[in-house]
Amino acid sequence: MVNRPSYSGAPVGGALEGVRVIDLTMMLAGPYASMMLADQGADVIKVEPPGGDNTRRIGPHLPGALVQEQGGYGSYFASINRNKRSIVLDLKSTAGLAALKRMIATSDILIENFRYGVMERLGLDDATLTDLNPRLVHASVRGFGDAAGGVSPYRDWPAYDPVSQAMGGIMGITGPVPGGAPTKIGPGIGDIAPAMFAAFGAVAALYRAQRTGQGDRVDISMVDSVLALCERMIYQYSATGVSPGPEGNGHPLLCPFGIFEAADGYLTLGIPNDKFWAIFTDLIGRPELATDPDFATNPSRIANATRTMAAVSDWTRARTRAQISEVLGGHVPFAPVMTAEDIFSDPHFQARTMLSDVAVPGTGDRLQIANTPVRMEHATAGVRTQAPLIDEHAEEILGEFGFTADDIAALGPRTKAVQPGADQKYEKEGTMS
Template identity: 60%
Template structure:
């Protein structure tokens, strides 16, 4: 179906002013846009500097041509772009005028930036009481708890480190901490922020009252590490890296195959019986060292070696035939595997969008949220710098003369 023929998303009609940059903030507003919200990205003169980040398809327009690289294209799809200079009084007044008609404003500047511009929460809430004003910062906004680190800049590795997830991740038990590959220090907070915005909008719809929504990156990462919290709270022992296993279940983790690795999970004795039957070692089910999960955890090294000795005899594909559908199992995929596997195509998780200037499209990750009546989707590419300035401002009641006066 064409973009116009697709059913409207569940957030159709929601108007979001997006003053975010880098990864975390734009990912949150992207989630709203994927579900049908009208997300208007407010960019400074010349555009968001992350537009220059690669990689770039051959021929793709660069920032100096008002284009963007794959980084920007991935997380700013489905959005409009309006170019405003918030350092000028006219730009600030224009944003205030937009905010009076919007449902949501989301920003991830450092603490105090919007206040110094005269566009802080209290000012905008007075102009539009139903506005949901959402922020995402490394250590949160002082309005909802003044962290001693409130003024510290924070990026993904900082959030991973201080939020606890890095300290329980590592290649071997008791080894050094390890950064998680994708930017979970950005993306997890973004997900919580999108959730908080949706919750606040539901209340605003019923009461006419907006509110301040604040997510700290480190708080969001800690929330994902909920096991760390209750384990320490109960035992007083600080969990550390667990390697590729699980501290409470066995066997549970990564195991070698002849051509890579597979993930295998045995959360209970029923699955253990199925596994040892596949291994043609049924006697292991009744061996007192392995008969229960607690016993297997106590003899973890022996269990892991028994299972590894069996799995490394087979390729990932052969193990999939042996275990797939019977036991919690999955081969460890790299990008080549993901692009070749039918699951991700049939689920629309690999989406091709136009890349201005390039001869071929850019492939971006789709939305994993599926709704039967209002399906989310990647409907259109990320915008060029200021691509929608005139049309969007006109929709908000700006005259041609007023629009011209705002041009950088």
């Protein structure tokens, strides 16, 4: 890693300040990974194809947000591409590919989410990348991985969030009714989990490269990443020979544990042991349930789960979430099930600055986006700058890599080669949730 100043010339104070990342990703899985690096101070250079990342044109859009002819600037794009710089390069052109190679030669991390085999077709195979930069960390996010981690028989299958949720196992254990139909999890966990593993793997490999001078290949499979989240079902099946299915809103090993109805919404309650059960029953005015043999221990409550859950539900349905919070808050594991509106007004998220606002070009307005939860005492982290306009930093970036005015002119027009909204040149893994 080269100790570089931030691109603005002012130190950002992040833990990854001085790390240069070449980001070839689009859609969700890859950009979320590079976002995590950018949030910690890395200089992430987003290399977009002519026409830009498709998510630029995915809404919702604030009134006045840039129109398609300007590349687009939807809220989806704004959320996960903050803290990055943009340059457009046509990697199917000789000049564009040569420019990218020149940038890779002095960078620390390359991250991409092309389909299997695309990097090789572009002439960016592992051997070439190592020749360009022996210290380079090359991280990829693909549906079923790449060759470094083992070649999957499904390597050529396209993969998006529902595919990785389904094959990774998490969809099969999620559903409103125990033993019933599977359900997709709302957020794009099939994209975001691989993104998190990619960011972690890239930083781990970078640490090794700093010590050894040798780069590495970080091979992330979206399906594998979801499976890693489902570790419980793996050991359950190994130990019992029974495949877990949808569990509803409860827990197979603990009771009461799940979602309960209140007079004005829903709440979650988790009683992990008999100590908390005794506290809970005392708080709700039912201390006899802590000594009754049918409810006193977790095994007995599981055996009498219907009656246990009914006793809890009878109490919660008669009260609002605020009333329940006054009784249970701070005493037993409890929380109201919050909507986005609830989150925007809750003091916790304000105190933790989890809602950050960024400017939206063309609107004169600001958009609130979710900040990073990774905070440090000394290093700074989080949203610093809005997501870039398409090709916004091209001349600045190329100048930093030593391109002359003639070199830049030789690249030709980059933002007009493909009409915005047209099909992307390269197939990417990962999509919107």
